[in-house]
Amino acid sequence: MHDPPKFPISSSSMSSCTASFCSTDMEEERYASKKRVTSDAQHDLRTDHTSVEKQSEEMENFGGFYPAARPPFTLAQLKDAIPKHCFHKNTGVSLLFFFKDVCMVAFLMSLASLLDTYTPLHYPLYWLLQGMLLFSTFLIGHDWRISHINHHQNHGHADKDEAWHPITEKLYRSMSHRQKLFRYSPLALLSFPIYLWTRTPGKTGSHFHPNSPLFKRIERKDVMISTACWVAMLLILLALCWLFGATWIVKLYLLPYLVSVAWLGGVTYLQHHGYKHKIPWYRGKEWSYIRGGLSTVDRDLGAVNGLMHSIGTHVVHHLFPQIPHYHLVEATKAIEPILGNYYREPEKSGALPLHLLRTLVTSLQEDHYVDDEGNVVFYKSGKS
Template sequence: MVPYFSWKYSHRRHHSNTGSLDRDEVFVPTKKEALPWYTPYGRLLHITVQLTLGWPLYLTTNASGRPYPCFACHYDPYGPIYNDRERVQIFVSDAGVMAVSFGLYKLAATFGFWWVVRVYGVPLLIVNAWLVLITYLQHTHPALPHYDSSEWDWMRGALATMDPAYGILSRVFHNITDAHVAHHLFSTMPHYHAMEATKAIKPILGEYTSPTPRLWPRRPGARSGSASTSSPRTARASSGTITSSSRLRS
């Protein structure tokens, strides 16, 4: 279960520090040499755990999140993720989680544990897997750079995202998948303007957008979609050395 204000504040910091190896709050890439399990079987196990337990592990242990000098947890009001002004609302979020947990306990006492697993637990696992999948693919690709503190700035980070296209599913899910670059550039924009904004910014960004892989191949003669990503040319347009996810993970 997601503590509302806790995630609100950490997600705001993700938007403020997207693409930063030092300050981004989630999907921070790890160097290959730091991954002793980086084998085909190890990657398969990692993907399985990420899709099933990744979201609760991120909330409880900050898995794949920003490296902090001490233990970080979304449920801890005094953890390093939050400042003093935010701590009261973290307590409020925790109270909400405890209230829902008590409600689930009462349902289990009334209808049985396995009834709650079927009606609540299984759908929750599916939602968690979908959430992790789409957000991971929006921030992880060989073409997407990640920057250290000497090169990162907000605009570079916002453009270091992508818009994976899922065909008709993109419309079913209100285009939360294929309008992510615009969401990072204009995070206060209502979601119902996201596709309009995506189409408007593509000509402005020019070479810094490029087509992305689709869930299935486009039909011959079909109109070009809105899927876009920050181009590998981003690295050539800036000075110095860019640290990319492809260099870190492959």
């Protein structure tokens, strides 16, 4: 989610404990260039008579504002509105956040283990808190570094996006009842480990195989290191099971890990879906970097947002991923006046973002597929 010391791996979050830091800021290097920004700006400002008529027609169907209309501003204009210091990265600050998370994880694990000698009643609270913290450490490491870069390079593209991309109607109609039940229910929140092995419906490859279509030839070494780290972590867990028993590992690690996976699935899904918002997806000439970035959604996570490194402020993160997490809130406020209706104001949260459960369930029930063809598409329901 931000600029931190990155782990040189691309797969499971289990391996983050054993990976070393990588100083190369690959995310920024691979999808940000002046030439691309200029090209996006020119593309998004081009409007012909036909598209104006089309947008006018669509506006009537979307309550007066067509969310797929070409924005009247450029990426450069948005960047100019953001204070320059928001783009400044401080390695010391990033390391401080990292070590804070690691210390909190270690403290909670030690406390839970200590209290276990008195009563096991504290474990549900421990699983919830520790799961949130494990998700937080995952955000710093970006253990899926390479595939996450692909996501940023193709955000909002109906066919090329990597994370929670829409399913086409043809693929939806071919899915079995069991597949639909898993994909369109809260069970989908636990799908991250499956995604690492087999990716999502309609895509092939694995995060663990160096020859996967996900990776380029020059990335194969990183993938092999990633898989080796994952195997090493698995061996460590097996050794701990032998020393302390499987129950100890399940209580202290496995269940918090599943909670972190659920947080990952829920948060990332809601950042790119929203039945209420009518999120546009693009193909072909209609897709551009800025339009794809504007199809993301901010979510108010309440007090949890700070714990999770401001992950709720997702729009500005996609437009300018080089901004470190501790400046995302300020950067978002700076561009809101320019974004206007293109910014979907998040529903206010209490201390805990319980309101998002309703949003999540509604979207899973209604957002099923997009048309097989068309350069601007929206989710449709498969209930009919």
